[in-house]
Amino acid sequence: MPKSLRVWGGLLGLWLWAGQADAVSLSTNRPTVKHMLAPGEAIQGSIEVENHNARPLSVKVYLEDWRYSDAGDGSKEFAVAGSLPRSCAGWVNVFPQALELPAHGRGVVDYTIRVPQGQPLDGGYYAALFFESTIAEGPVQGTGVSVRYAARLGSLVLVEVNGTGRHEGRLSSLSVKEPTASSPLTIHATLANEGNLSLACDGSFHIVAPGDLIMGRGDLPHRYVWPGVSAPITTEWRGSVEPGAYTVVITYDCGEGLILVEEAPWAVP
Numbered sequence: 001m002p003k004s005l006r007v008w009g010g011l012l013g014l015w016l017w018a019g020q021a022d023a024v025s026l027s028t029n030r031p032t033v034k035h036m037l038a039p040g041e042a043i044q045g046s047i048e049v050e051n052h053n054a055r056p057l058s059v060k061v062y063l064e065d066w067r068y069s070d071a072g073d074g075s076k077e078f079a080v081a082g083s084l085p086r087s088c089a090g091w092v093n094v095f096p097q098a099l100e101l102p103a104h105g106r107g108v109v110d111y112t113i114r115v116p117q118g119q120p121l122d123g124g125y126y127a128a129l130f131f132e133s134t135i136a137e138g139p140v141q142g143t144g145v146s147v148r149y150a151a152r153l154g155s156l157v158l159v160e161v162n163g164t165g166r167h168e169g170r171l172s173s174l175s176v177k178e179p180t181a182s183s184p185l186t187i188h189a190t191l192a193n194e195g196n197l198s199l200a201c202d203g204s205f206h207i208v209a210p211g212d213l214i215m216g217r218g219d220l221p222h223r224y225v226w227p228g229v230s231a232p233i234t235t236e237w238r239g240s241v242e243p244g245a246y247t248v249v250i251t252y253d254c255g256e257g258l259i260l261v262e263e264a265p266w267a268v269p
Helices: none
Strands: 003-005 012-014 024-028 032-037 042-051 057-068 076-080 092-095 098-101 106-114 124-140 145-161 169-177 185-193 199-209 213-225 230-237 244-253 259-268
Touching (some): 024 057, 024 124, 024 145, 032 106, 042 057, 057 145, 092 124, 098 106, 169 244, 169 259, 185 199, 185 213, 185 244, 213 230, 213 244
Parallel strands (some): 032 145
Antiparallel strands (some): 012 024, 024 042, 057 098, 057 124, 092 106, 169 185, 185 230, 199 213, 199 244
C-alpha cells in the first residue's frame, strides 16, 4: 500500500528529542520539475541540493511514485517506483545516486527524462525524486528492535505528453444544509477530475439574491485531484440573510482556463 506523507518543497528538518542527533536541514532549488515532451523526446536538467548543517551529510538519491490522496487536501501517497498507473519513474535517470555534501555545502544531481515511444501515452505522468540522509540508527531500549532515523526532501517530477493533455473537471452534488441554533449553514459538493492531468483548484462561494445581489461570500477549501478521482468539498458560512429565495453559487479555478461553476437554490423561511 502507498505510504501517505507530505512532500516538503523548501527546507526539511527532523528533530530527535532523544538526543541521538541534531536537527537536519536540506533544501533544493527545484521543488518541482515540470516538462512537456513528445514520445521519444528526451531532456536533461539538474537539481541543486544544499546542506544547511554544520556537519557533512551523506545523501541517497532515489525515485518513487506519487499521487494526490482521494481526500483532495493536497496530501500525497508515495509508492515503489513504477507501481502506480501514471508513473514516469521509469523514464527518469539520475546521476549520481549518492551525494557527499560538506558542511554548509552544495551538490548537484543531473537527470535525464526520456518519454518512451510505441506506447499509448496521454496526459500527465508523475514521480518524486527524493534526497535522503540518515540521521541516526540504533536499538530501541527493551525491544530488541533497531530503528533508523532519516530526513528526506522531495522534488516532484511532472511530465505531460505533448498534445495529449485534457484539463477537465466537473462540480456536482451541490447541497446546502440549513443553519440551526448550534451550527451554521453548511455547503457540500464534489469536484471530479475528468481529464488526464492532475488538478489544483482554488474555490469560492457566493450567496446571491434576486437581481444578482451578493449577500455573502467566502472561500472554499483548495482541492488537489488526481485524474479519474472525485474529491469532497465542505465549508461553512456563519452569516445571515433576511427571509427569501437565494442561490448558492460555488466556483473553482483550476488553472489553464478551466473554471468550474455549480449553483443550488436556498430558501430562508
